[in-house]
Amino acid sequence: MLRLLVQELTFRRGAILWWGLGLCFFPLVYIAIYPSVAEEMANLADLEIYQAMGVSMGTFPDFVGSILLVFLPLVAAIYAIINGTGTLAGEEEDGRLEMLVTLPLPRWTILAAKALAFSIASFLMLAIVGVVSLLVLNGMEGDIETELTGTQLLISVLYTWPMVFAMGMLSLFLAAFCSRRRIASIIAAAVLVVGYFGSNLAGSTSVLEPFEPFFLFTYIDSSGEAVLNGQRIEDVLVFLAIGLVSFVLGVIFFQRRKLTVGAWPWQRGRIE
């Protein structure tokens, strides 16, 4: 499996670099502009909609949290969906997976190598963002008055990884389960979008409150407190659990998948 993992990581070299650098847009722009918008941001905290959503931008950690810990995992999760579905269903549809499964490799190792490669790649991507954030913050030491250190910022960026991991594994499972990549991508994207808007709206309407535990972004704390001290461990565990359960389900369905046929599980092996 190590060989396949090395290979899968090699395939992701470009993605790690380009997605990593692309995601640096958030720290580069938002930290850099903070000194000029600090006052304005503090006033935004008075708006009803932000109060309902529990968003505060009064301090630098609050500002960073409301941007970095919301949009960064959101965009990184898009990578997770593209990669998670593409690495399995996408490769199956374009025929490359057939080449791989006809080599002397057990199927579960193929999935495990892909899952591990995705996990490492997404972590490295976020690490690039974290390091860039740290460098930008340290570079602007004189311009921003804050108790937040570069290291704390780096760690808070890395805390978004469990959510990206969960989305990646969910996408991988959906790719093994669904008949086509497009369907898997649509379902995964729906989980992400509903998870984002659902958790935001749950704070402003009581109708959605009972459903709050089902929205992914419920488990990401984007407050300044979380930027300073990290995410709650139980929230991190929720994401890790989602990821691991999805991975196990992915292995089960990939073992039974009729590759190149692309049928749903209940259609596989049926005679009519």
Place this chain on the structure above:
Amino acid sequence: MSNPAIETRGLTVYYGKHRGIIDVDLTVEEGEVFGFLGPNGAGKTTTQRVLLDVFPPTRGHASIFGKDCQVQGVELRKRIGYLPGELALYTNMKVREFFQMVEYLRGENGTKGHWRELADRLELDTTRKIRQLSRGNKQKVGVVTAFMNRADLLILDEPTGGLDPLIQRIVLDMVREAKADGRTVFFSSHILSEVQAVCDRVGIIRDGRLVAVHGVEELFARRMNRINLIFDLLPPPEAFQMEGVTELDRGSQSILLEVRDNLPALLAKAARYDVRDIDTHNVSLEDIFLAYYSEENGGGHA
């Protein structure tokens, strides 16, 4: 006693409602080159994919070298070189990187670097990116991949597709050499001339069913001769109505017959009608193949 290289019993695959293959019973002996013939959609690729455990059969059983394809697939695939009909490659890689990757993933079996010799032989530039290659050169990549580990069993789906005649000949030579080494080749094609050139036996698959398996020589010797009889005075239409003989065409002074049996009786009868000349035609595998597929014959030669 050695196991057959490939053995299938009652092998059946359905894709939901659609037929893949039905009750395919096939035996390919070790060391032979077996041609698997059939038009597109007949079930050739489906059979190969079951052998490689790309998917399991709906029912039936397939084994290679005595081992179950679905249970011991990983172990078996160490001994198999496969060229898929629908070749998909990692287009961002250089050719050499692709071969190194496959070699790396297969693990060491004493054939390290053999791809270099094969690539040279097929005049394949391994420094180029795969996406820059023509269809023929991509096919060469597939051929090298199948042959690079000197596998005991080669499963080749349309190996010469997209190749120029010179390279086609080299690929067929490689198949012959594999046979000379005692390796087995399961060779699927609808280019009959190449099957005729390299195969020991052929199986014909039609609408998912294996309708015939014959030695190539036997097929030629047994199945058909075409004889054109020239007469001064044409015999009556019923003259050659006999078992194993079919009248294909009748001219003003000639009759074209397809002869599967009863050749001595036919010649004796022709002599009675004062036959002036006899032309025999070489029947190609294509003619035989088409006969299996013609509606008139109903494929009923098996």
